[in-house]
Structure formats: C-alpha cells, structure tokens
Amino acid sequence: MDERVREHAEVLVDWSARVEAGDDVVVSVGPDAHELAVAVAEELGERGANLLATYSSDEITRAYLRAHEGEFDEAAHEKALLEEADVYLSLGGGRNTSATADVSSETRRNHREARREIREQRYDTRWVSTYHPTRSLAQQAEMAYEEYQEFAYDAILRDWESFAEEMARMKDLLDEGSEVRLVSEDTDLTMRIDDRTAVNSAASVAYDSHNLPSGEVFTAPYATEGEVTFDVPMTLRGETVRNVRLEFEDGDVVDYEAEQGESVVGDILDTDEGASRLGELGIGMNRAIDRYTDNIMFDEKMGDTVHLAVGRAYDACLPDGESGNDSAVHVDMITDVSEDSRLEIDGEVVQRDGEFRWE
Amino acid sequence: MDERVREHAEVLVDWSARVEAGDDVVVSVGPDAHELAVAVAEELGERGANLLATYSSDEITRAYLRAHEGEFDEAAHEKALLEEADVYLSLGGGRNTSATADVSSETRRNHREARREIREQRYDTRWVSTYHPTRSLAQQAEMAYEEYQEFAYDAILRDWESFAEEMARMKDLLDEGSEVRLVSEDTDLTMRIDDRTAVNSAASVAYDSHNLPSGEVFTAPYATEGEVTFDVPMTLRGETVRNVRLEFEDGDVVDYEAEQGESVVGDILDTDEGASRLGELGIGMNRAIDRYTDNIMFDEKMGDTVHLAVGRAYDACLPDGESGNDSAVHVDMITDVSEDSRLEIDGEVVQRDGEFRWE
Numbered sequence: 001m002d003e004r005v006r007e008h009a010e011v012l013v014d015w016s017a018r019v020e021a022g023d024d025v026v027v028s029v030g031p032d033a034h035e036l037a038v039a040v041a042e043e044l045g046e047r048g049a050n051l052l053a054t055y056s057s058d059e060i061t062r063a064y065l066r067a068h069e070g071e072f073d074e075a076a077h078e079k080a081l082l083e084e085a086d087v088y089l090s091l092g093g094g095r096n097t098s099a100t101a102d103v104s105s106e107t108r109r110n111h112r113e114a115r116r117e118i119r120e121q122r123y124d125t126r127w128v129s130t131y132h133p134t135r136s137l138a139q140q141a142e143m144a145y146e147e148y149q150e151f152a153y154d155a156i157l158r159d160w161e162s163f164a165e166e167m168a169r170m171k172d173l174l175d176e177g178s179e180v181r182l183v184s185e186d187t188d189l190t191m192r193i194d195d196r197t198a199v200n201s202a203a204s205v206a207y208d209s210h211n212l213p214s215g216e217v218f219t220a221p222y223a224t225e226g227e228v229t230f231d232v233p234m235t236l237r238g239e240t241v242r243n244v245r246l247e248f249e250d251g252d253v254v255d256y257e258a259e260q261g262e263s264v265v266g267d268i269l270d271t272d273e274g275a276s277r278l279g280e281l282g283i284g285m286n287r288a289i290d291r292y293t294d295n296i297m298f299d300e301k302m303g304d305t306v307h308l309a310v311g312r313a314y315d316a317c318l319p320d321g322e323s324g325n326d327s328a329v330h331v332d333m334i335t336d337v338s339e340d341s342r343l344e345i346d347g348e349v350v351q352r353d354g355e356f357r358w359e
Numbered sequence: 360m361d362e363r364v365r366e367h368a369e370v371l372v373d374w375s376a377r378v379e380a381g382d383d384v385v386v387s388v389g390p391d392a393h394e395l396a397v398a399v400a401e402e403l404g405e406r407g408a409n410l411l412a413t414y415s416s417d418e419i420t421r422a423y424l425r426a427h428e429g430e431f432d433e434a435a436h437e438k439a440l441l442e443e444a445d446v447y448l449s450l451g452g453g454r455n456t457s458a459t460a461d462v463s464s465e466t467r468r469n470h471r472e473a474r475r476e477i478r479e480q481r482y483d484t485r486w487v488s489t490y491h492p493t494r495s496l497a498q499q500a501e502m503a504y505e506e507y508q509e510f511a512y513d514a515i516l517r518d519w520e521s522f523a524e525e526m527a528r529m530k531d532l533l534d535e536g537s538e539v540r541l542v543s544e545d546t547d548l549t550m551r552i553d554d555r556t557a558v559n560s561a562a563s564v565a566y567d568s569h570n571l572p573s574g575e576v577f578t579a580p581y582a583t584e585g586e587v588t589f590d591v592p593m594t595l596r597g598e599t600v601r602n603v604r605l606e607f608e609d610g611d612v613v614d615y616e617a618e619q620g621e622s623v624v625g626d627i628l629d630t631d632e633g634a635s636r637l638g639e640l641g642i643g644m645n646r647a648i649d650r651y652t653d654n655i656m657f658d659e660k661m662g663d664t665v666h667l668a669v670g671r672a673y674d675a676c677l678p679d680g681e682s683g684n685d686s687a688v689h690v691d692m693i694t695d696v697s698e699d700s701r702l703e704i705d706g707e708v709v710q711r712d713g714e715f716r717w718e
Contacts, residue, residue, distance in 0.1 A: 022432055024434055024435050024436040024437075026436060029414045029416075031393060034390060034416065034418070037414070037416070037419055038416075038418050038419055038422045039422070041419040041420075041422040041423040041426075042422040042423065042425070042426045043426070044423060044426075045422065045423040045424065045425065045426030045427035046426040046427070046428075048427065048428070048429065048432075050431075050432050050433075050434035050435075050436070050437070051419075051423055051434070052413065052434060052436055052437045052440070053413060053414040053415075053416065053419055054411065054412060054413050054414060055388045055396070055412040055413060055414035056412075057388075057393065057396070057397075057412065059393070059397050060396055060397055060400040060410075060412055061400075063397045063398070063400040063401040063404065064400040064401065064403060064404040064410055065404065066401070066404065067400075067401045067402070067403075067404030067405040068404035068405070068407065069405075069407070070407065072409075073381055073407075073409050074409075075383055075409035075410070075411060076383050076409075076443045077383040077385060077409070077411055077440050077441075077443035077444045077445075078383075078409070078411045078440070079443075080439040080440055080442065080443040081411070081436050081437070081439055081440035082436075083439065084435045084436035084438075084439040085436045086436075
C-alpha cells in the first residue's frame with residue numbers, strides 16, 4: 001500500500017476525528033475508496049474503536065431514487081445507527097462524478113428533506129469528510145491520475161498544527177469585527193457578523209472543522225446586502241455552473257443569474273426559505289490547493305479565494321442556543337480574490353489581492 | 360446490465376425477503392457485488408422500502424482484526440441499526456476468498472463471541488444471504504467466469520414455488536420421523552429428531568429459509584451416535600479441509616481427524632460447548648447445483664448430498680420456546696450420497712444412492 005494512504009488514514013483518525021478506544025465509528029466507503037478504508041480500519045483496530053462500514057455509491061442512490069415514487073420515509077434503522085455513533089468518517093471516492101445526473105431535482109429535494117433528521121444526527125457526531133484520490137476525481141480535475149494524487153496528498157498531509165496557528169490570525173479579526181465587505185470586479189457585498197464566532201477550520205473536530213483537507217476560516221454572516229459574482233466554475237448536482245451572480249437585499253437573494261447552469265442555481269435557491277440566504281462566509285487559506293479541481297471540498301479551501309454558501313449555517317459560528325440560517329441545503333460558491341480585490345472588516349482592509357494584512 | 364442480475368435482485372427482494380413498502384432494509388454489499396446492489400436498490404425503490412447499504416469487505420475485517428489487541432467491545436451502533444431493521448440482505452462477493460487467511464483463530468473467536476448479540480439481532484430480521492457471481496468465486500470453484508455465472512444463475516433463478524412442493528415430501532417424512540440413520544462408506548450415524556420440525560428451505564423467509572440459492576430440507580438433530588466421514592472437500596477459514604471424520608457418543612464429538620486441515624476442524628470444535636454437537640442435518644436437493652464449487656452456500660444444497668453442521672441449531676426446527684444447540688459457530692460439512700449410500704428414517708429407506716423414495 002502507498003505510504004501516503006496510511007498517512008492519510010492516520011491524520012483522519014488521530015488529528016481530524018480524535019478517535020479513542022471504545023468509540024462507535026461509522027466509516028462510509030465510496031466504491032473506489034476501498035484502499036483508504038482498509039488503512040482506516042487498521043487505525044481503528046489499533047485504537048480499540050468499533051467499526052461499522054457503510055457503502056456510499058451514487059449508482060445505488062440513483063437506482064433507488066429513480067425507482068421510488070411518492071414520499072420518502074425517514075429510515076428508522078439508519079437514524080438509530082447514527083444516534084449511537086460517536087464518529088462518522090466519510091471516505092468519498094466514486095467512479096463517475098455525474099452518476100446521479102439523471103435524477104430529477106424534485107426527487108432529490110424530497111429525498112433530502114426526508115433525511116433532515118438523519119443529517120442532524122450525523123452532525124451530532126465527530127464527523128469528518130475526506131476523499132480518497134480516485135481516477136474519477138482526477139478526471140473531474142482535468143489532471144492525470146498520479147498528478148492528482150500528488151495534488152491531493154499535498155493538500156491533506158500538512159502540518160495541521162502550525163497551519164492552525166496561522167489561520168488563528170484571520171479568526172481573531174473576524175471574531176472582533178461587526179461588518180465584512182467584499183469588493184472585487186462585479187462584486188460589492190456587505191454582511192453583518194456581530195456576535196458570530198469564526199471557525200479556524202484546521203481539519204479537526206477539535207477546531208469545529210469537519211473536512212480533510214481543510215484550511216479556511218469561516219463564519220455565519222447575515223443581513224447581506226449588495227451583489228456578488230462567483231467566477232470560479234463548479235459542478236453542482238452533476239451540471240457545470242459558471243459565473244453565478246447573486247443580488248441580495250436585507251439578507252435575501254432577490255435576483256440571480258448564471259452564464260451556465262442557471263436552472264440548477266434556481267433549484268437550489270428554491271429548496272426552502274433558508275436556501276436563499278447566506279449560511280457561510282469562508283476565506284480559503286490552503287495554498288497547497290493552488291488550482292481549481294472542480295471538487296468543492298478542495299476548491300473552497302484554495303488560497304486567495306473567498307466563498308459564500310447559501311443555506312444552512314454551522315452551529316459552531318452562532319452564539320450558544322441561537323439558531324442561525326436553517327435549510328436542507330448548504331451550497332458553496334467561490335470567487336477568486338487574487339487580483340483587483342479587497343476584503344474589509346469594519347472598514348479596514350485585511351486582505352488585498354490575495355495578500356493578508358500580516359504578510 | 361446483464362438481465363440475470365435484475366432477475367436475481369427481483370427473486371431476492373420479492374420471493375426471498377418478501378420486502379414491503381416501509382420496510383427498513385440493510386443491504387450488506389461485498390466489494391465486487393456492486394452491480395447486484397444497484398439492481399437491488401432499484402427493486403427496493405420500486406417497493407418504497409428504506410435502504411441502508413453497508414460494506415462487507417474481508418480486507419477491511421482483516422486489517423481491523425490484526426491491528427486490534429485485547430477484548431472486543433460490542434458495537435452499540437451496529438446493534439442499534441439491526442434492532443431497527445426489518446430486512447437484512449447480504450450480497451456476498453469479494454475479490455479473494457482467502458483475504459482473512461492470516462488472522463489468528465483466537466482473534467476470530469474473540470471477535471465472533473463479542474458479536475453474538477449482533478448476530479442474534481440479524482437473525483431476528485427477515486434476513487437472506489446470497490452471492491453475486493464474481494471472478495473470485497469462479498476461481499474458488501475452478502471454473503471460467505462465464506461458466507461460473509451460468510452455474511450460479513441456474514441455481515438461483517429457479518421456479519422456487521414448484522421446487523418447494525417437491526421438497527415438501529422430504530419435510531413431511533422428517534417431521535413424522537423419530538430417528539435418522541445415514542449409512543455410507545466410512546459412515547454409520549444415527550440421530551434423534553423427535554419433536555423437531557424440518558425446514559423446507561425454498562429460499563424464502565416465508566419458508567424459514569434464508570439462503571438464495573437454497574434447495575435443501577434440514578432439521579436439528581440431537582443424541583447423535585456413531586461416525587461420519589465428509590468426503591466433499593471445503594475451505595474453512597481460508598484453509599482447505601479434506602475427509603473430516605467425526606465420532607459421536609451421546610451427542611458429542613469424542614474424536615476427530617482430517618486428511619487435511621485438521622487443526623482448523625479442532626479450532627472450530629473448541630469454540631464453545633455447542634461447537635462439538637450437531638446443530639443441523641440437511642438433505643441437498645438442488646440438482647441445478649451439480650458440482651462442488653467450494654462455496655458452502657451452494658455445496659450444501661447440491662443434489663445427492665447430505666450435510667451436517669456442528670454448532671448452532673436454527674430456532675425454526677425446534678418446538679416453541681425450546682432452545683436447541685447453542686454456539687457462536689455453525690459449520691457445515693458435506694458427504695456425497697450418490698453411491699453406496701442410504702438414508703433411513705425409523706428404519707425405512709427414504710433415499711438410496713441419491714434417489715428419493717418417490718422417484
């Protein structure tokens with residue numbers, strides 16, 4: 001086995017999920033993530049944790065969803081599993097990133113809505129999502145397989161502890177601030193962040209961070225005003241989406257357009273009330289991610305980018321007991337801030353053309 | 360997709376597991392059983408059942424078990440899942456039938472014992488085990504892949520309803536009988552079956568039958584006396600075992616030997632008290648299974664064979680409220696009865712040289 005696969009498993013189990021003896025761990029395995037699952041199983045065995053592997057295949061989901069008619073039930077057995085789980089590790093990695101392209105958006109929406117409580121249960125665990133670099137992900141990134149492996153492991157196998165110290169500077173600025181303004185070509189957006197706590201997303205549940213790789217600082221903005229253009233392309237629900245422009249008034253999206261994939265954007269915004277408000281403002285700081293690979297978990301952490309998500313806000317950003325924006329969706333969109341851009345907090349520039357104030 | 364895969368899924372979901380709308384179904388997917396899992400997902404979607412797929416990989420099990428030291432916990436999350444499950448479908452099919460060959464028998468035993476309650480929960484569902492014909496199973500059978508597929512589907516895609524009527528004759532004879540005697544070369548064994556109910560194993564939970572393919576009639580004997588030689592070879596825990604000879608007194612194995620794999624047999628018999636008593640007597644009647652393929656689910660149903668299992672007895676064979684032989688194991692061993700053999704019930708021959716009384 002490639003030594004990097006073992007290192008990936010070790011970072012995931014130790015740094016990211018903080019697995020301990022006796023933990024009940026669910027490992028969700030993508031069809032091509034088998035090798036990483038084997039390495040994770042070894043780490044879990046060494047720590048005396050309990051392992052149940054689930055199988056997460058988009059082809060199975062597609063077959064099930066297309067055959068299903070009418071309302072979806074909540075799956076009581078899956079809910080019971082997650083209620084008892086301490087840790088949930090998602091090892092993504094399929095064979096075709098477009099495997100669910102022909103499932104209708106209405107069916108997806110109904111299915112997502114029926115699974116709301118199951119998702120909440122998962123968010124109550126020490127959950128971490130990661131990807132095993134597969135050929136399908138390499139293809140999505142328009143990269144050769146070995147080239148993609150190097151890219152992915154550079155982003156994943158970092159010295160997370162010292163990286164966390166660097167990101168703490170950005171967190172402190174956001175925690176002390178009240179208003180954020182993002183200015184770039186075709187973008188001038190203000191958001192309130194009073195009383196919100198930024199997450200130093202250092203790829204560990206100990207930092208309220210649930211992605212590996214991570215490398216961003218994010219918070220939960222509100223009262224958004226102005227307009228923003230997301231110039232980094234992405235694939236949403238199997239379709240390419242380019243140059244999405246959103247216009248906000250009093251926190252809500254009042255107008256949207258996109259050069260490509262506009263109907264997907266419309267479907268997402270229509271999911272529920274919270275889907276047309278922001279749930280997240282994130283500052284990408286992982287400079288090992290130096291190119292766009294059309295995988296949101298990597299893209300949104302890219303150095304010199306800022307992303308915003310419509311939909312669900314993360315509890316970690318909110319004052320205790322306060323519920324932020326709620327939605328069945330959380331969809332991130334990204335804008336490049338490496339040129340002709342500035343990010344201000346309470347009128348002070350904290351990042352200009354990609355460079356942070358302390359650099 | 361090969362039409363036979365769809366038919367397999369349909370037989371499994373409808374005939375075998377009797378899945379209905381709202382059922383909470385666990386589908387355990389082997390690493391190479393993906394295609395069957397997709398077909399099963401479609402069937403479950405059509406019926407409005409709820410699907411959770413688990414991933415059953417011997418390589419994951421090996422990695423976990425070899426890394427684990429000390430006692431195993433019971434996995435509370437897996438138990439909770441099975442407590443809520445109505446149906447459990449095991450879709451076997453890996454890439455290497457010897458994938459756990461280097462796990463110590465002590466570790467296996469400890470792990471099996473810790474999972475006793477989880478197994479019981481699974482047996483409380485409408486559970487069905489089947490195999491997707493894979494290259495690894497073809498290799499185990501010493502057959503070409505396409506040849507093996509034809510063999511497997513011939514055994515699986517039968518007219519189960521009419522086959523069940525034929526097997527009912529054997530069940531009636533066993534239900535009315537008190538003592539069974541098996542006589543063959545190197546075998547002369549008697550077993551009591553008073554008050555026991557035979558299972559007409561027609562590959563459906565409606566018949567208390569949990570294998571697809573099936574095609575056997577079995578009961579739970581006791582007070583076994585005499586000796587038996589199992590001349591059909593098999594692979595137990597990754598090792599080849601040949602010509603096992605067991606000697607019984609008053610229900611217990613008092614002596615054993617084997618031409619090959621004797622230590623595996625010894626390990627099994629040592630598992631616990633019940634492991635050295637019989638849990639099952641089965642009459643193989645599926646003549647579409649016309650050759651030995653070194654896969655117990657198929658081999659034990661082979662026409663013109665009889666098999667005995669040491670270990671756990673199935674509740675379906677026992678009077679209400681009575682507990683039969685209990686053990687963490689259930690290991691079947693097979694003897695060919697096509698020549699120089701007879702099976703008697705209360706002194707009357709019911710099968711001679713493979714031919715049943717009614718034939």
